[in-house]
Amino acid sequence: MEDFFTLASSRRSIRKFKDMDVPQEDIEYFINAAVSAPSGCNSQCWRFVAIRDKNVLGKIEKAVISKVESILKIRESDLPKNYMDSKRKMVSFFTKAPVVIAVFMTEVQYYDPIFITALKENGYNDESIMKLFANYDLLSIGAAVQNLLLAVHEKGYGACWMNEPAICGGEINEILGVPEKDKFISLIPIGVPSYNPRSKEMKNIDEVFFTV
Structure with a gap:
């Protein structure tokens, strides 16, 4: 097993997969x-x-593409050539993966109800309170997704964290039979990579880190 830094730094987003199953x-x-x-x-x-289930993935694909097309209709007359075809492919490549993980965020309860009550009495609502706390619900999902992506990479598979499908999250909840209260966040297609991804240039550590 490779060391953690090598594992984390060598992970790449994969968008094309071999026709090979991923065991349960x-x-x-x-x-x-x-x-x-x-x-x-x-x-x-x-x-x-x-x-x-490819039929289920097909329903999600149809919903995502339909939403993309409805959003772009306002720009229909001045879209670059082949833009729409390219966009359809970019938001629907998940259908080619042998398995796709749909990620949902469930409700979070803050540990200190007294403090929450005080915030609400100061005029904050649930949404603004979460924003005040730097959206730790989304941070939690991000941590879970990163763990998942690293586990996928460790096992020799590839994956890509897709958030554009969230534009029709309600429809995806309905297709998958997930309650509306659980917020759709992401699709993660997973499979054996069909290509070797290119290396990527990372920001210099001096650009993103300092000590005080």
């Missing part, structure tokens, strides 16, 4: 890694759905 035991390994992540107030505010 590996999928469960990825999810177990994801749910080991830290979460705000230990809320464990996540839900995951593994999608293998």
Whole structure:
């Protein structure tokens, strides 16, 4: 097993996959890694759905593309040539993966109800309170997704964290039978990579880090 820095720094987003299955035991390994992540107030505010059924993926693809087309209709007359075809492919390549993980965020309860009550009496609502706390619900999901992506990479698979499908999150909840109260966040297609990804240039550490 490679050291953690090598594992983390060599991970890349993969968008094309070989026609090879991902065993259920590996999928469960990825999810177990994801749910080991830290979460705000230990809320464990996540839900995951593994999608293998191509008919289900087709329904999600149709919903995402339909939403993209409706949003872009206002620019229909001046879109660059082939832009729409390219955009359709970019938001729907997940259908080519042998398995896709849908990620949802469940409700978070802050650990100190007295402080929350005081905030509300000061005029904050639930949304502004979460924003005040730097959206630790989304930070929790990000931590879980990163764990999942590293576990995928460790096992020799590839994946890509897709957020554009969130433009039709409500429709995806309905397709998958997930309650509306659970907010759709991301699709993560997973499979054996069909190509070797290029290296990427990282910002210099001096650009992103300093000590006081």
